[in-house]
Amino acid sequence: MAAFEAVVTVTLKPEILDPAGEATQGVLHHMGYAVRDLRIGRHIRLTVEAKDAEEAEGLAGQMAEELLANPVMETFRVEVSAL
Amino acid sequence: MRAEDVGLSQAEYQRILELMGREPNDLELGLYGALWSEHCSYKSSKSLLAHLPNRGEAVVQGPGGNAGVVRLAEGVEIAFKVESHNHPSYVEPVQGAATGVGGILRDIIAMGARPIAVADALRFGTDRPSMQLLEGVVKGVGQYGNAIGIPTVTGDIGFSSTYRANPLVNVMALGVRRPQEAIGAATAEPGQLLVLVGQRTGRDGIHGASLLASRDFDEESQELRPTVQVGDPFLGKLLMETTLQAVKEGLLGALQDLGAAGLTSAVAELCESSGVGAVLWLDRVPLREPGLTPYEIMLSETQERMLMVVPEGNLSRLQAICEHYEILATVIGEVTVGHQLIIHHHRVEEAHLNTTWLVGTAPRRPVDELWWDGLNSSATLDEALPEVPSFSVGLLLKVLSHLDVRDRWSVYRQYDSMIQTRTVLGPGHDAAVLKLRGLEPGIALTVAGPGRWTAVDPYAGGAGAVYRALSALAAQGASPLGLTDGINAGNPDKPESYRAMAMVIRGVADAARATGVPVTGGNVSLHNETQGEPIWPTVIVGAVGRHPRPEEPVRDRLSEVGERLFLLNPAPLNWGGSAAAWTTGQPTAYPRVDGDRARRVLEAVRDWVAAEHPRAMRVIGDGGLGATLVRLWVASEPSLGIEVQLAEKSPQEKTLRFYNESPLQWIAVLAEDDVDRAIAWWTRESLAYAELGRVTESGLCIVDGRYQWAYSDVMAVWHQAYKEVEA
Amino acid sequence: MRIGVVTFPGSNCDTDTLEALESLDVGVESIWYQDADLAQVDGVILPGGFSYGDYLRSGALAAKAPVMAAIRAQVEEGALPVLGICNGFQILTESGLLPGTLRPNRHGEFRCDWQTLRVVEASPFFPGLMPGELLRLPIAHGEGAFYVPPGTLATVFQQGEAWLQYVDESGLLNAVINPNGSMANLAGIKRGSVAALMPHPERAMADYLGSSDGRRLLSAWLKGIGQEGSYAG
Structure with a gap:
């Protein structure tokens, strides 16, 4: 077994309204920044024990499916690196 | 598309063909599907609801508008209604509950009233996932109410495994307006512009009304x-x-406002109630993402949108207000003469329908009057008294830890109950009391409706919910102005579920009529059924009353040693659907009370409280006399105690007295000096009473000199946070 | 004397605050967040609420509003008295006019409750509020845990910036009574002419609402502004 760092990035599905993102983008506009498509997500970092990177990625993905992300409205991405 | 894709039956489809004289296109079929759905048309319940009394001297607007309106005082009107958001809260508890609060607030605003209070009535299962749902729903209610700045001032929470896959989220909102600010959907005139204000439209909740809220949950619900x-x-x-x-x-x-079925319902309801037609130019509707079809635009349930009907001359001023608040306002159509709804998209006519067909002729299930008359006839359970457990110290602790009886502090402290600075009594009391600035009378409001009671007898439980709500107003000396009812039941196509719903409505109707309090609006949520398992038929009754002196509400705690405790209107001994009965597994029929007598008792108590202002009052509620005594006691200085003597002789009779949840009973706390005058008043009004005991300095609750509880004993069970009671 | 109450989009205690001030017989002015003209007012309140829905971080988006640049200039040049309440506190820390930041409550929940506060330090901006004095005020917030980086808490106290603390009913400091995980039970902070607190004085203006200690606090602030000559220098 080895330790792996997994980073789970959770984002709202594209069709789901992101009120926080809209308000934040609005203020950036007022401040003079010409940005668009601002979406706010969650960044979750964790360390997990696994026999290889593949298993670590699988475990992190399971955690994301079961708890970290809400499949009804969110998608997620997992990145794993050895520690 | 086929009829069943939009939730319509073949018979309904045939009716559409007859009305239109041609086949509807997909968009037209979708509009029918939404507006003829259970959720929008109330097809199963409308004829039943017609039996609810809705007239009264205080009524300004009865059922049919976005909310009922009653007159509080010269120049001040109150709009209020309860709405459900059950199915969405199961799918996504935080957002489901939040949008539920947002939705009922827009109903109040659509009457021209400023919302000043929210009350939420929640029902959950008893397992672990249910407690997670509870957590999410409470977060959602708070998230929306706290942020928009409307206080959540009271509420009600109940549990049963039948709510496991069908939690109930019923939210009542209340607003105030001046009569000159009265507005609604019935006053649109041809030539006026239709202005869509608020959030840009996205693909949110399409088919929420026709498919999610109008069908049972099953494996396919996922899809x-x-x-x-x-x-x-x-x-x-x-x-x-x-x-x-x-x-x-x-x-x-x-x-x-735009709610279920979005623009479709908003425009159709507006046209039908104003007796006008409309033209819509859908390509003008601002979109959140490109490429929405006319079908999606018409059925989107994107939140935070209002449809304003504006005379052309007022448009620029309205746009200035919208610019100030940085909110979008777009002219998307025009009111026309007649009854035609014509929908254009990029200059192509996409739909052409008669709004009367869509709304006025929506199918409606008729009610056989003979059948209706017989609905109050039989109780579903044996009325004979069962074997009940003997009176014991342990039984009270068991009842206090029943989920329905527990202290609700863990939930209520997550709601802002004080914003807007009108809250004199907030959550945790029988009724909330609000003081309005510059106005002598205040507002008392409450919500109630234990599923435990309707579960054993939908008729008596429905009536009991009305009596319970009115008892809370009477305990404040407040005069009832109106009621709102949220009916929640299973699949109406199943005879037993339909009959249960009808019995609940009949119970509400009979109690409201007997007490002379109108039902000015409400909500029906059906198909609360998953894989053939329906919920307990459940009604949430909200009551609004005029409080005579809101700065000095009647308290619900003990103030000093020597105060005397009385039980007002003690009920005949029964076990019913009490928390104690469910705890010990032997519920019997819920007691029925005579309507005329209920009215006399309620009026006598209200008049006495208003005139004599007793030290404290508490309605006998969840957990019966025992739990209600505890609530009075633990709200007081810890040094105070209670000593109670029960008149009943046998240990079983003591149990029945201590835990029955019959309606229309109160504990009254009186200063020693006021006792004689109170007894004289009650005697004159033929109000029965029993002396219970007095307030002591022992810091203990003692019954019959031998059963004894310390403050820490009861708090350990009553004051726990909610946790699952089954795997 | 005139007091301005700023309304940001999403502020929701602005009306309550205006009404509380009016009940103290002081002239009031509602200031929209895009207005940068503060010439007509002798003091400013940033009221509670959810400016910009508390999105991103509470107070962060409002801190960038035009009115905040004007307030900063007036504070720095003319010692404009500013009082932040709840979300106003969050906006003031986000804009750097007060030290520290307000993190989500330790238990992760919104909390609405009555709380007893103790005055830590007297301030010329609140004449009559003496150290050790107790106030009973409501709180209602989800992000109220005052936080400063490790090693800097002592400085906050040394510089007289610690203003109010959550205490029990007898006035004693303890961890159990801390409603949100605030460092050192801090409920209010002050720096120069700027002060802020998480509790809501505008909700405690009459006994029938549960307390009139908010009246005491706001009256003291107005009295301080009335004596402005003595400190404005």
């Missing part, structure tokens, strides 16, 4: 789940201020 609607209380706040400013300045011809 049918519409895109989750996300509530935005920030935009909701701006939309509220924009709308109320436009109303205040008299800019609007009519007003309609």
